[in-house]
Amino acid sequence: MKKLLLLSLFAALSVSAQVPQLINYQGRITVGGTNYDATGLFKFALVNAAGTVNYWANDGTASGQPATGVSLAVSKGLYSVLLGDTTVSGMTTAIGSTVFANSDVRLRVWFSDGTGYQQLAPDQRIAAVGYALVAATVADGAITSAKLAAAAVTPAKLDPTGATSGQVLTYNGTSVGWATPSSGTTYAAGTGLTLSGNTFSITSGGITASLLAANSVGSSQISSGAVGATQIASGAVGSTQLASSAVTSAKLGAASVGASALDLANLGTSLWKAGGNSGTTAGTHFLGTTDNVALELKANNLRAFRLEPTSSNAPNVLLGAAQNSVASGVVGAVISGGGAGTYAGNAVTNLVQSDFGSIGGGGANGIKTGSIGARIGGGYLNLVTNGAYATIGGGYANAAST
Structure with a gap:
């Protein structure tokens, strides 16, 4: 048959x-x-x-x-x-x-x-x-509010039928409709102020040097965390506007001190800089973790490189697609690349389930349990099952076992 x-x-x-x-x-x-x-x-x-x-x-x-x-x-x-x-x-x-x-x-x-x-x-x-x-083929009335993207309804989409000149859309507690705004007191924002409705607030960067008296800003005038980059105009606060010791660490808002305000030249061995470091010592200065946690590097916010610590101090090394994986408890495994998040509409994974297994690249290749030290060079759909130290050089849909 x-x-x-x-x-x-x-x-x-x-x-x-x-x-x-x-x-x-x-x-x-x-x-x-x-x-x-x-x-x-x-x-x-x-x-x-x-x-x-x-x-x-x-x-x-x-x-x-x-x-x-x-x-x-x-x-x-x-x-x-x-x-x-x-x-x-x-x-x-x-x-x-x-x-x-x-x-x-x-x-x-x-x-x-x-x-x-x-x-x-x-x-x-x-x-x-x-x-x-x-x-x-969407049926009439099938588009509900949940199906509308944020900001999808623009003024051009609104039907002005029934409205007169000067009217605005308003909500009366029951429904939304056209209405004529009431007249009342007129407010105007002065220098450094912003007006929203009948509420005044300080404009971002609105406090300039001309609005501050010499030595008028002391420690007692600044709330903890109140001074951020958006509250101060460029060059507004000079040494003459600050009392001695007025700015303490508690007065600085989160992210208010940028790289331009730091002495990076003297931080060469305290942090890693995008332009490179000098004066480092191999083994003393390193990029990595000091606890039992894996380290990943990403490209386009997708994992491209992963180092996994193991109980035998034989780390697992994974490169290529984020779908590539090493089974829990496996030590000394290496996946050098390959795999895909989506290829011809499908995720493609390389998988190692045995200690010291190695896959050079390709896609949909697997080293199953009972295959210590096995190796697949690349190719597609190759599989080692219960094949200790077996080797498949590459190709398509090859299998090895003892």
Whole structure:
């Protein structure tokens, strides 16, 4: 009996104002454990969870197996097709957006290498990809306040019907409507002041040297933490405006002292500077942690390098995608790179589960338990299982074990 293996991957098409009624479907076929490499016949249907109802079929068949097959080229086990593309021979029906009004839609596939169709199992459940097809058909009244982005409603979007010149939108405690503002006392902000409603406040940077008398600002006039960079105009407070010892550490607000106010030349061995340090001593001055906590370096706010301390003082070293990982309790492991946060729509992970295991790069490579000292140089889908000190140089879908 022939055994068929189906590996599948869905990828969403670009969604625009007019969403194409297509789903890009990619898969892999093996026959008897060998990648199929020829033209194959396929039938496709979108069914319910029980498989008893056809929401869509490639030739419009209402239930069960479609009558017409779709001829597709299969290269080294891999094939792809746009489901619903009526320009493809045998694909006579487009996918309607109403298909994804159903909460559970699954893809059923039949395959024939010329000796008769076999149904592939299991049916593949469709998650977010197909549901993008309904984005172009929003029902009237379906846009609620929760669906509006912040600041999405601009003045141009407001309907001025019923308003007269000079009226403003106001809330009366029950509803929002147009109203004429009441007249009253007029306020004006003077130098260094800001007026909001009938409340005055000091403008950021509003206190200038001309507003301060000589020696008028002493320690008792400054609240703890009150003086920040935004409260003082550039050059406003000079030595003549400050009493002796008026500014203590308690008077400085958080982040009010910038790099320009520091003597960085004498801090060469106390902190690491972006422009480099001098006068350091290897082993005494270092970049890292002094407790049992991992150290990470990031690029674009994503982890690119991680050093993990271990109980054996044999740290684990991980480079490449943040999805790469070393199992808990493993020591001396190295992943030199590879992996991906998203590649062809999927996360790709390199994984080490044995002490002193090493993966040079590539994607979806794994060194499983019982494989101490094993190494995979790179490639894709390579796996070492119970293979102590085994080596796979690279390539695709290779396996090693003892």
